Amino acid sequence: MPGLLARVLYLLATAVGALPAAVLRALASASATLARVLGTRESRVARRNLELAYPELSPDERDALHRAVLRTTALQTLETLRLWTRPHARNLGMIRTTHGVGLFDAALASGQGLIVAAPHYGNWELLNQWLAARTPISILYRAPESAVGEAFLRLVRAGDHARVQQVRAEGPAVRQLWKTLKAGGVVGILPDQQPKAGDGEFAPFFGLPALTMTLVSRLAERTAAPVLFAYCERIGDGPDFALHIEPAPDGIAAADPLRGAAALNAAVEHIARRDPAQYQWTYKRYKARPSGSGDDNPYLDLERRR
Numbered sequence: 001m002p003g004l005l006a007r008v009l010y011l012l013a014t015a016v017g018a019l020p021a022a023v024l025r026a027l028a029s030a031s032a033t034l035a036r037v038l039g040t041r042e043s044r045v046a047r048r049n050l051e052l053a054y055p056e057l058s059p060d061e062r063d064a065l066h067r068a069v070l071r072t073t074a075l076q077t078l079e080t081l082r083l084w085t086r087p088h089a090r091n092l093g094m095i096r097t098t099h100g101v102g103l104f105d106a107a108l109a110s111g112q113g114l115i116v117a118a119p120h121y122g123n124w125e126l127l128n129q130w131l132a133a134r135t136p137i138s139i140l141y142r143a144p145e146s147a148v149g150e151a152f153l154r155l156v157r158a159g160d161h162a163r164v165q166q167v168r169a170e171g172p173a174v175r176q177l178w179k180t181l182k183a184g185g186v187v188g189i190l191p192d193q194q195p196k197a198g199d200g201e202f203a204p205f206f207g208l209p210a211l212t213m214t215l216v217s218r219l220a221e222r223t224a225a226p227v228l229f230a231y232c233e234r235i236g237d238g239p240d241f242a243l244h245i246e247p248a249p250d251g252i253a254a255a256d257p258l259r260g261a262a263a264l265n266a267a268v269e270h271i272a273r274r275d276p277a278q279y280q281w282t283y284k285r286y287k288a289r290p291s292g293s294g295d296d297n298p299y300l301d302l303e304r305r306r
Helices: 002-017 021-038 041-053 059-085 088-094 101-110 124-134 147-156 173-182 215-223 257-272 300-304
Strands: 095-099 114-117 137-141 164-168 186-189 200-205 208-213 227-235 240-247
Touching: 002 059, 002 147, 021 041, 021 059, 041 059, 041 300, 059 124, 088 095, 088 124, 095 227, 101 114, 101 227, 101 240, 114 215, 114 257, 124 137, 124 186, 124 227, 124 240, 137 173, 164 173, 173 186, 173 215, 186 215, 200 257, 208 257, 215 257, 227 257
Parallel strands: 095 240, 114 186, 114 227, 137 164, 137 186
Antiparallel strands: 200 208, 227 240
């Protein structure tokens, strides 16, 4: 049954993805306006995150950024339905310029394995398809809570027989990724997801301590595999993107987990600051607080409004 329902969802996604780009942009604008009017969870979380990360902005400046974040988030979602339901070769035509591909090719040729850190910036699903077109890759992902959602995600990410192995972020995942890297393979990790308690360190992110995964640093330190940051950044308001691949900062493979987490967050923040509207601010990045700090969950009052 989950598989059947997943295929029904796929047909609906195909119908939405087939809409003209101009229609998708109009729908994204309408969706963002509606989210603000209704005060949806995503709208409230984004506003709080912007208050925390950009305290120097005036209320008007922050409000304008909030509008842009919601619209870009909606557009990214709609465009992803198109990416998931069209031939990948056609999708890759949306990438108009590339930067740093030589770094990627050199890392592949080294045979040491490669860790690709892909923040929630721009369109990471387009990045996944570009990576899969270049090399087999194991991607760590957080499985949806529903069986239907899981079946749908596996269906859409397996299009065109893409060379993607999806690794659930649980139990044996670390060992599986370690084996892939030791064999000279490539792994992809979204580095800005909040890990479970005990699996991360608190490190600065936009000036505030955020529980940060240590997995990237641990894998890099134990396997000597290089780490590259990659993202597909939107160009203008059309369906065009620029692919960027950048070296990780010093300290990413440090044995000290706190130093590694700080280097990871510094790289993600650097990317997010390029165009804050393209970053996923609808995620509760600061929900966990350091023990004994006296800080409260900054989203508590938002949760009480339900």
